[in-house]
Amino acid sequence: MENSRSVSILFFVHTVVLSIVSINCKDNNNLVTNQAALFVFGDSLFDAGNNNYIDTFSRFKSNIWPYGQTTFKSPTGRISDGRLIPDFIAEYAWLPLIPPNLQPSNGHNQFTFGVNFASGGAGALVETFPGMVISLGAQLNNFKNVEKRLRSELGDSEAKRIISRAVYLFHIGGNDYVYPILFANSSTFKSSSKEKFSDFVLGNITAVIERLESDLSGFKYALHDYHTSLSERINNRLKYGFKEGKKACCGTGPLRGINTCGGRVWGLSQRYELCENVTEYLFFDSFHLTEKAHRQIAELIWSGPSNVTGPYNLKALFELK
Template sequence: MERSRLFPTILFLFTIILSINSINCTENDNDLVTDQAALFVFGDSLFDAGNNNYINTTTRSNFFPYGQTFFKFPTGRVSDGRLITDFIAEKAWLPLIPPNLQPGNSNSQLTYGLNFASAGAGALVETFPGTVIDLGTQLNSFKNVERSLRSALGDAEAKKILSRAVYMFSIGSNDLFFPLVANSSLFQSNTKERFVDFVIGNTTSVLEEVYKMGGRKFGFLNMGAYECAPPSLLLDPANIGSCSKPVAELINLHNKRFPDALNQLQRKLSGFRYALHDYHTSLLDRINNPSKYGFKVGQMGCCGSGPFRGINTCGGRMGQSYELCENVNDYLFFDSSHLTEKAHQQVAELVWSGPPNVTGPYNLKALFELN
């Protein structure tokens, strides 16, 4: 029993030490070289570690009760604590990967990775325009990182770091939801199939750009079961509490076509390797069977207002009142659309070491071990 308690403590302390070292080490070429495979993170609120804190947007979570569980203060993560990518970093013996826009990131941090994700972001520039960092802009920021690495280390060493790194993406859900809450000419002027293909095409074009810069190992989650998340349960006023069929239709289209796109990239790009986690299945099973995974509530947010706490007022967002549950560990969802740290940890375990029918053809552990 004592040994089982000791290991997480040692792991946590080691992570903190790595984080301090990554910030404080001196800036010379020898200090920048590391044998650790870096982690670069792209995407939306599922992965945003706080980039939206530094842009002009209302899509932020830098206020209580966000961050209350692990950090004890709001970091900009849309959860009560750590995200899936935070747990992945810990498992890969990396420091927690900071937001790209966080002031004070040193060149030495670049060798461990950076987080470019932005809450609300989509693969399309038309998704919540002007209020988020879309995927294409995240790519441009990564190109700046590549140039910094090449300048500091030279082409050969920079290429080694970029080729050994793992690149994680969570993108697309906001693209599918945006037409349901705002006018989208792109959505209205195309079939649903063609619209989903636009989303996937924008995503894969970014993947190809990262590949051209040396990236070879990629991690993805398919679209989660957001048709049954608390906000979706409110979309049909005549059928409150039922999963949304229009949302499900778009999600199912994306999840059917995205693996084919990844297979095409693998055939096209020599050395392209990827892990795709079936997030839809893992989330839906927890929504429908919460007690199986240690939760008491699967279809209601811990923080929010309205039926199922499905209205995103957590923390008094937009000046509105909200409710907060007593025990966050009882809940799958922390706010109306985002999971608790406890749920993130469970999903991270599946992404890290799940079998091929859960995360495949590789899992993240296998990708980090690939040279």
């Protein structure tokens, strides 16, 4: 990255959120009138509908009812009853909903405020669900294509301004552990020790920060422990306004933990149960949270105190733009 760039990154690696910003930008306009764009990468926790447009198993899509029932009143591709964390971050930053990269273009510079590249099932490793999802590497290539498109439509100067001032959000890593468990013959899992495999996915965050410190003069960062935020709500559900902290709203079996929500699993029709009041639940299906839970965690990331999201929260980093 160039030292003159103003770059923000919100980086979820399994259980950790990392946000980094360089503040060498000379533009001090306020957040409302000169918003930074938002570019989103990751897996199902952030996927706003990209998997709807790829040839993959139905298990990796949520284009069926009851997904999307709360806010959108119909399925959008988000794996929840409603909005996801990036949707709330966009709202707090005075941005519109960030569109999926693969959503058909409306021909009106739809990516000016940012793009969502996330794909349900994606991992940090290309070996995770290969051929079934949009890998992180492919997402980054898609970002490069969007950058070229912005240069073509808006000119080099404006495109550079948008890209250099943008905030970049990542949630990735969890599926790199799920895939070897589901497919025990995974070559990646077999050829690596547990410690080495963990390092493949999590890496050394301290080393990454140190490298960015040397590459980006004056950068600021924030860390949020997503795992702790989730565990807090599982173990103290009533404190956070949930009647159910472990049982899913949608699914079958004990705690509705069998992911049959929507009635399709690997292309097969399945019966499922659906709760009456989704606002009472932390989990919407066996893996993914409800809109209510997403809002709570987004608020912590956006404006939480330094012991929750620190040393800066995302609101502070946006305001530095």
